[in-house]
Amino acid sequence: MPDGAPLLKPRTLRDPAALVEAGLVPPGAEPALRRVAEHFAIAVTPAVQALIDPADPADPIARQYVPDAAELVTLLAERSDPTSDAPFTPVKGVVHRYPDRALLKPLLACPVYCRFCFRREVVGPDGGLLTEAELDAALDWFAATPQVKEAVLTGGDPLMLSPRRLAYIVRRLSAIPHLDIIRLHSRVPVAAPERVNEALVGALESEKALFLCVHANHAREFSPAAKAGMRALTRGGVALLGQSVLLRGVNDSAQELENLFRAMLASQVKPYYLHQLDRAPGTARFEVPIAEGRQLLRQLRGRVSGLAWPTYVLDLPNGAGKAPLGPDFAQEAAQAWLIDGPLDHAQHHYPVRKDDAQEAEF
Known part of the structure; x- marks a missing residue:
């Protein structure tokens, strides 16, 4: 860089041209990726860019976040709503499948857009922020539904909300007598760790039990910045759980899973769920057969402690719930x-x- 040239602030890459410019995809791929972008959102944050090795065509971080022309192919088994949110939505922003818990989706934007996301047809940078009236109606539903003991904030990514709005939601949920647990699911700690600041940690303060489920699929996602953010969260009283998806080319070996779960525990993140891939459109390249997944978990038993052992689950279509897959x-x-x-x-x-x-x- 010439002397005196301005330093360019790292930015989130949101279109195929930016991916080509950053060296994450070859120029010849841009036309097909423009067609992908017409259907599915793209976002690769600076923190994620820093983890990618552009020289490695099989880089496991790039595979999760950088689009591919294979996403244009939808197989018969793939569904636009594979976990059946829509039929179980009593009011906008709420999904109530299980008797004792319900999802609250205050927005549908994320810091990054995973290429295997089961909500990939509805999430995006402009999507789904509930209005004040819609959010209040959703929170009123929780207050009026006493059988629900746990509120699960998802989306989208709830940590993309402003600290003010996030604190408002946590306060409203904490004030509901029959709610015992507030749980949030987020990619932010690994994909945009700079957002984990004092204001965000303060927004999560609650008299109720509060858990943050960190979504990570590869040990390299636990960067120094990510670890620092997780330390700040635990110091702020937030209990951390780990959620992963079993993905071909990312973590489909016993060694990679062991590395991932050890990296979680080193950041005080308890591995919670290992998900079998939800069959969303254009995601077939990521699927690991259930029999292979069961064998991978079997290989891990005895290699890692019980602290590192997640429950391997399949979220069944039609809202039938998460079924444990073993191994036996x-x-x-x-x-x-x-x-x-x-x-x-x-x-x-x-x-x-x-x-x-x-x-x-x-």
């Missing part, structure tokens, strides 16, 4: 259980107690 280590046999040892990989015979089998003698 025990089989019932006559008067015994046959249990696989995670350390010796042998099958162990574990007898059933007589009183368990209702054979106690009197």
